[in-house]
Amino acid sequence: MIIAEQKPIPEIAAQVRQCRKVLVLGCGGCVTVCQAGGEKEAEILASALRLMGVREGWDTAFDSMAITRQCDPEYLDGIARKVAEYDCVLSLGCGVGVNFLAERFPRTWVVPGLNTKGAGATLEAGVWEERCLACGDCILHLTGGICPIVRCSKSLLNGPCGGSQGGKCEISPDVACGWQLIYDRLKQLDRLDLLLEVREPKDWSRTHDGGLRRVVKEEARL
Amino acid sequence: MVDDGTEAMTAERPGGGGPAATAGGGPSFEPRIVAFCCYYCAYSAADLAGSMRLQYPPNVRLIEVPCSGRVDPALLLRALEEGADGVYVAGCMEGDCHFQQGNFRAKRRVGAIKKLLSQIGWEPERVEMYNVPASDGARFAQVAREFTERIRQMGPNPARGKKVRS
Numbered sequence A: 001m002i003i004a005e006q007k008p009i010p011e012i013a014a015q016v017r018q019c020r021k022v023l024v025l026g027c028g029g030c031v032t033v034c035q036a037g038g039e040k041e042a043e044i045l046a047s048a049l050r051l052m053g054v055r056e057g058w059d060t061a062f063d064s065m066a067i068t069r070q071c072d073p074e075y076l077d078g079i080a081r082k083v084a085e086y087d088c089v090l091s092l093g094c095g096v097g098v099n100f101l102a103e104r105f106p107r108t109w110v111v112p113g114l115n116t117k118g119a120g121a122t123l124e125a126g127v128w129e130e131r132c133l134a135c136g137d138c139i140l141h142l143t144g145g146i147c148p149i150v151r152c153s154k155s156l157l158n159g160p161c162g163g164s165q166g167g168k169c170e171i172s173p174d175v176a177c178g179w180q181l182i183y184d185r186l187k188q189l190d191r192l193d194l195l196l197e198v199r200e201p202k203d204w205s206r207t208h209d210g211g212l213r214r215v216v217k218e219e220a221r222l
Numbered sequence B: 001m002v003d004d005g006t007e008a009m010t011a012e013r014p015g016g017g018g019p020a021a022t023a024g025g026g027p028s029f030e031p032r033i034v035a036f037c038c039y040y041c042a043y044s045a046a047d048l049a050g051s052m053r054l055q056y057p058p059n060v061r062l063i064e065v066p067c068s069g070r071v072d073p074a075l076l077l078r079a080l081e082e083g084a085d086g087v088y089v090a091g092c093m094e095g096d097c098h099f100q101q102g103n104f105r106a107k108r109r110v111g112a113i114k115k116l117l118s119q120i121g122w123e124p125e126r127v128e129m130y131n132v133p134a135s136d137g138a139r140f141a142q143v144a145r146e147f148t149e150r151i152r153q154m155g156p157n158p159a160r161g162k163k164v165r166s
């Protein structure tokens, strides 16, 4: 899922306090799962902003609701009338949701309530961590399922580097060295041979530099 | 709970146990307090306090919940929005929750709302978490007195009498 966390409320308030009427819009997708921007979080944030407005004397009304997903056009169409009643939508979707709302509602001011952290997983209740940087050319079959792009601080393809000490990365004693993890796992699986193969450079043109990456599945089109 | 600034949450019933109002909201300020009380402990303790004829301030309005873990953070904020001067959650003693973890969850959630309140310029002390065993009516009354006094010193909720929610 996409993992995200809420911006500090004063930062959010600075984006919206000049508005007349704000819709705090949650998303029922990933950000509900990581408890950053679902219906409940939208309700709490709207409440907090109203209380802050009372204390600071702003004249802004805040309502909240959530839709199934902010990244699918049909759900945005479903709230078009509602959105027209507001001069600002404060989106609690990930960055994709904010972008998509702004595209769909060109006359409405749309602002982000979350900082989107990446593609991650649930480690335990209340803890989420990234696992993939969406490089567009997955090489996990070469690294024992451990991603060097996200786990190695330098995204090296031929680690570990000289900064690897006792299993830790040189950036911090709290960060495991991604390449040590890869080495240990390949060794355990008796696949160290994978590290001896000479490879072509990774195809970074599939990453984020050649315009927006688009996926098309012809048979799914209408 | 509708705050029309008049009677719904005023607390001027006779026989109140609280001392005469002093600081904070001026001499006539009577705090309005909402207490979310777990059925298995604090709510029963309130009953017991009644049977024991213990006095506690009439400022405290009890809302029975099946577990302190039921108290969503949104409810605490909602009570403040609707004009409560203070809100507390009263759950079982730690380790005694009927649903095992409910009171620990409540404690964390109250902690999170306190942090949120400081971010938005409100006094975090307007919300609190207490543990009150079912067998301790005196503790229930003591918590009610303590919290009422704290809020009395703090003064009224700035949202009182305003239409905060549309």
Ligand code: SF4
Pocket: A131, A132, A133, A134, A135, A136, A137, A138, A139, A140, A147, A148, A149, A150
């Ligand atoms: S190699 Fe690329 S696609 Fe595969 S997990 Fe790493 S970042 Fe994601």
Ligand code: SF4
Pocket: A151, A152, A153, A154, A155, A156, A159, A160, A161, A162, A163, A164, A165, A168, A169, A170, A171, A176, A177, A178, A179, A180
């Ligand atoms: S120590 Fe390991 S994780 Fe850190 S940069 Fe070097 S190879 Fe990457």
